[in-house]
Amino acid sequence: MIELYHNGMSTCSQKVRITLAEKGREFKSHHFNLRARDQHNPDYIALNPNGVVPTIVHEGKVIYESAVIDEYLDTVFPNPSLRPQAPYERAKMRIWVKQLDEGLHAASATISACIAFRYQFMEGKTSKQLKKTLDGYVDPNKRARMTENVLRGVDSAFFKPAIQRIVKMLDDMEATLSDGLWLAGNSYSLADVAFTPYVNRVVHLQQDWLLDNRPQIRDWFERICARPSFKTALVDWFIADFISLMREKGLENREGVKSIVGEN
Ligand SMILES: N[C@@H](CCC(=O)N[C@@H](CS)C(=O)NCC(=O)O)C(=O)O
Structure with a gap:
């Protein structure tokens, strides 16, 4: 039995739950409250x-980093395979996935915090308690980024570059999907798994207008949503309060995001 330490709304956890669902694997859930740290x-x-x-934790072995976990799961549970067999397509899959650890995940987390989640961080806390929460981040870069994001919201210095990075992600996806149905070749792969939560986050934050002129992503996302794993791994774990907060604050900030995108 696999044990999974995760959270319903965490994009990185969603990546792993999708892989488990695609492979029909059950897991023992340790569901974390990330706001309670x-x-x-x-x-x-x-x-x-x-x-x-x-x-x-699988057979007593501990594995972390969602991209590493997904490859591990694809190795130990090879059917159905989620990695292209051809070396070039497999390389393309890895190039998609590694971008998430090179700033793209941080950009998505920044947008989520600046627009919506900062309100959860601040709710009912004195400034001393808030500082203690933010000081809890293990990674000093993340600590500095999240402190700025939570305290300053859409005025954070990280907000505009994060929006620009997400727009680049969408442009790259649109260009690739114009040549084929999936991100890394002819079949659904760990690249599609990995990007599902990030496109879904754009939608949850009410910025799906960004898909209006990107028909290939819309088509891809419709096919993704129709897969049983989308319900099992994402929808069934959504947390209603998070969704409604993202909807309310996302709508409030739509024009602000539009003006940043329009500057490019
Ligand atoms: N590179 C890591 C990133 C993991 C990550 O940042 N997880 C977020 C949720 S998506 C988290 O735990 N945030 C809470 C925190 O940093 O305290 C991975 O892919 O597993």
């Missing part, structure tokens, strides 16, 4: 020194 508990840091979700 379950992920910073010393017992968990002993499993994952980065203090983030997801982590899996």
